[in-house]
Amino acid sequence: xxIHEYQAKEIxxxxxxxxxxxxxxxxxxxxxxxxxxxxGKLWVVKAQIHAGGRGLGGGVKLAKSLxxxxxxxxxxxxxxxxxHQTGPEGKVVHKVYIEEGADIAKEYYLxxxxxxxxxxxxxxxxxxxxxxxxKVAAETPEKIxxxxxxxxxxxxxxxxxxxxxxxxxxxxxxxxxIKFASALYKAYMDNDAEMVEINxxxxxxxxxxxxxxxxxxxxxxxxxxxxDIAEMRDLDEEEPTEMEAKAHGLSYIKxxxxxxxxxxxxxxxxxxxxxxxxxxxxxxxxxxxxxxANPETVAKGFEIILKDPNVKAIFVNIFGGIVRCDRVANGxxxxxxxxxxxxxxxxxxxxxxxxxAAEILKNANIxxxxxxxxxxxxxxxxxxxxxxxL
Amino acid sequence: MSILVNKDTxxxxxxxxxxxxxxxxxxxxxxxxxxxGGVTPGKGGQEHLGRPVFNTVxxxxxxxxxxxSMIFVPPAFVxxxxxxxxxxxxxxxxxxxxxxxxxxxxxxxxxxTKKGMSTIGPNCPGIITAEECKIGIMPGNIFKKGNVGxxxxxxxxxxxxxxxxxxxxxxxxxxxxxxxDPIIGLSYKQLLPMFEADPETEAIVMIxxxxxxxxxxxxxxxxxxxxxxxxxxIAGQTAPxxxxxxxxxxxxxxxxGTAAEKMAALEAAGVKVVVSPADIGKAVKEVLxx
Ligand SMILES: Nc1ncnc2c1ncn2[C@@H]1O[C@H](COP(=O)(O)OP(=O)(O)OP(=O)(O)O)[C@@H](O)[C@H]1O
Ligand SMILES: [Mg+2]
Numbered sequence: 001x002x003i004h005e006y007q008a009k010e011i012x013x014x015x016x017x018x019x020x021x022x023x024x025x026x027x028x029x030x031x032x033x034x035x036x037x038x039x040g041k042l043w044v045v046k047a048q049i050h051a052g053g054r055g056l057g058g059g060v061k062l063a064k065s066l067x068x069x070x071x072x073x074x075x076x077x078x079x080x081x082x083x084h085q086t087g088p089e090g091k092v093v094h095k096v097y098i099e100e101g102a103d104i105a106k107e108y109y110l111x112x113x114x115x116x117x118x119x120x121x122x123x124x125x126x127x128x129x130x131x132x133x134x135k136v137a138a139e140t141p142e143k144i145x146x147x148x149x150x151x152x153x154x155x156x157x158x159x160x161x162x163x164x165x166x167x168x169x170x171x172x173x174x175x176x177x178i179k180f181a182s183a184l185y186k187a188y189m190d191n192d193a194e195m196v197e198i199n200x201x202x203x204x205x206x207x208x209x210x211x212x213x214x215x216x217x218x219x220x221x222x223x224x225x226x227x228d229i230a231e232m233r234d235l236d237e238e239e240p241t242e243m244e245a246k247a248h249g250l251s252y253i254k255x256x257x258x259x260x261x262x263x264x265x266x267x268x269x270x271x272x273x274x275x276x277x278x279x280x281x282x283x284x285x286x287x288x289x290x291x292x293a294n295p296e297t298v299a300k301g302f303e304i305i306l307k308d309p310n311v312k313a314i315f316v317n318i319f320g321g322i323v324r325c326d327r328v329a330n331g332x333x334x335x336x337x338x339x340x341x342x343x344x345x346x347x348x349x350x351x352x353x354x355x356x357a358a359e360i361l362k363n364a365n366i367x368x369x370x371x372x373x374x375x376x377x378x379x380x381x382x383x384x385x386x387x388x389x390l
Numbered sequence: 391m392s393i394l395v396n397k398d399t400x401x402x403x404x405x406x407x408x409x410x411x412x413x414x415x416x417x418x419x420x421x422x423x424x425x426x427g428g429v430t431p432g433k434g435g436q437e438h439l440g441r442p443v444f445n446t447v448x449x450x451x452x453x454x455x456x457x458x459s460m461i462f463v464p465p466a467f468v469x470x471x472x473x474x475x476x477x478x479x480x481x482x483x484x485x486x487x488x489x490x491x492x493x494x495x496x497x498x499x500x501x502x503t504k505k506g507m508s509t510i511g512p513n514c515p516g517i518i519t520a521e522e523c524k525i526g527i528m529p530g531n532i533f534k535k536g537n538v539g540x541x542x543x544x545x546x547x548x549x550x551x552x553x554x555x556x557x558x559x560x561x562x563x564x565x566x567x568x569x570x571d572p573i574i575g576l577s578y579k580q581l582l583p584m585f586e587a588d589p590e591t592e593a594i595v596m597i598x599x600x601x602x603x604x605x606x607x608x609x610x611x612x613x614x615x616x617x618x619x620x621x622x623x624i625a626g627q628t629a630p631x632x633x634x635x636x637x638x639x640x641x642x643x644x645x646x647g648t649a650a651e652k653m654a655a656l657e658a659a660g661v662k663v664v665v666s667p668a669d670i671g672k673a674v675k676e677v678l679x680x
Pocket of ligand 1: 046052056102103104200214
């Protein structure tokens with residue numbers, strides 16, 4: 001789960017990771033009020049969406065007066081912000097963060113995530129802070145300094161020194177930097193973060209380190225022990241159909257094609273998308289019905305797939321392990337009672353109780369339910385059906 | 391022959407008396423697996439599925455001589471269960487549970503490694519030596535005995551692959567579902583040499599997924615050390631960038647971990663890479679009749 005910059009900065013404050021003063025605002029008036037309360041003569045109005053690249057996309061603006069705060073808040077609130085991370089459809093801005101303007105002497109990058117090879121968290125820093133860290137990673141990876149941190153010993157001075165000297169910091173700044181990095185490590189570990197990123201981390205004119213940007217993502221499997229973070233979920237940022245699916249134990253992602261897919265297991269679901277494309281079709285979605293599929297969840301799966309008007313055929317590809325095929329077959333029949341399934345459904349059931357499942361479907365005798373012999377046959381039939389050629 | 395487990399392997403179940411534990415343990419027993427007991431704290435002394443229940447893994451191991459534990463406890467208790475098994479001298483823990491926090495697995499695996507215990511999973515179908523020993527949730531009837539070793543990140547794709555191999559007239563020595571979480575136990579790189587050393591295994595099927603770089607590591611290993619033919623399929627060739635496909639492991643970030651990259655690396659290592667998941671069986675036949 002991802003959170004907004006203003007929420008990540010709240011967490012930073014709690015862990016003594018230095019951040020500028022700031023306030024979140026939902027309306028233009030609130031934005032002006034926030035700027036007044038913060039005081040000073042320079043503010044930054046920042047769009048709050050779950051995506052990076054806001055600066056380049058026009059979602060981060062400097063204001064030198066309260067009038068300018070009003071102007072930019074009015075401009076940004078409600079706008080559809082398109083950045084390299086939002087996709088071409090962009091994201092609507094529902095809130096802005098009003099922050100005191102910082103005196104930037106130098107911009108750095110600092111981030112943390114899991115190093116899968118080392119099976120430990122890794123902290124990364126770079127002198128190339130600012131708005132295009134992806135480019136740095138791709139073109140000049142040597143400009144990124146990394147330390148993996150064994151969580152059984154935690155963040156040590158040497159970790160900090162390696163990063164600080166790697167950044168070329170003068171020795172009188174090393175201590176302050178280590179304090180900063182160590183606080184960030186604690187914020188990451190304590191909260192089961194999946195990633196944290198500060199871009200830019202700045203050094204101010206008077207030699208202090210400050211997190212100007214803050215992005216955090218968390219391990220969904222650990223949210224149960226962080227109710228404060230779970231509460232930060234912003235429903236505006238979630239795809240409503242995907243949320244609905246999740247509430248029923250399904251994992252759904254909408255895609256652009258016209259062959260709906262209902263599969264058990266993430267791997268087989270991806271492979272099903274691959275084979276549909278391989279057979280000349282386009283998948284309309286990824287849908288993993290998971291291990292707990294029963295008639296209700298399968299019926300829900302149909303309902304969700306059919307919400308997409310592009311869907312011209314549905315390929316049900318179930319290999320029975322935990323999910324027994326007879327249960328899936330019953331789910332398909334149940335679904336045809338609950339939801340009006342008005343497109344051809346190509347069904348391929350194999351594995352545990354596959355024979356019983358075939359019997360159930362055959363006895364039901366429903367016209368638009370077409371049985372497939374195997375994976376390739378199912379994919380071919382589904383693609384043909386979507387093209388109206390079956 | 392086979393790898394890791396066989397008909398003589400003694401297995402206990404952690405989370406024995408729960409709903410999932412009960413259902414799958416009884417399926418394993420039906421398959422012929424030597425399930426010699428289970429652990430459910432507080433239920434020690436009782437009997438379940440005709441086997442003794444113990445309060446601790448230590449007691450279970452001492453009294454049954456089990457060397458493998460199959461873990462079905464709820465996600466929040468997985469790390470504890472894994473560490474308890476390691477502490478009790480279990481040699482291999484097969485972790486079926488889905489949804490364990492990454493941080494927990496990080497600590498649990500470190501501790502297991504320190505104690506010399508291997509792990510498989512979490513969030514995986516388990517391990518099966520065909521017609522001898524099933525430790526997990528896979529439909530046993532799919533795995534006919536034969537000469538193909540199978541390693542897979544994805545559960546249902548494991549069944550699919552085995553099914554295809556059997557339909558071509560071959561069978562499986564041992565199949566291992568390694569799981570697709572960010573931190574997993576035994577992976578391709580540790581399992582490949584076991585299959586290379588197993589006299590019965592004549593070919594190896596490797597099923598991968600987008601995300602991470604385990605398949606790339608495997609490719610490098612195969613090039614240097616594996617003489618047996620390897621067939622591979624990588625799921626997620628058409629997954630849109632930046633979208634998450636249910637598995638924490640299935641994330642593409644930047645240019646790394648894409649299916650294309652992995653397929654190219656494996657091909658360069660001499661692996662027979664199939665583009666369609668329906669061609670796994672055919673490819674096995676091809677490499678075995680060459
Ligand atoms: N409080 C501030 N004072 C002065 N300048 C700021 C402040 N906050 C942000 N900026 C400037 O605006 C730029 C963009 O802001 P920020 O990094 O927060 O968003 P972003 O563009 O979404 O980040 P990214 O590209 O890393 O995803 C920063 O690099 C910095 O130069
Ligand atoms: Mg930034």
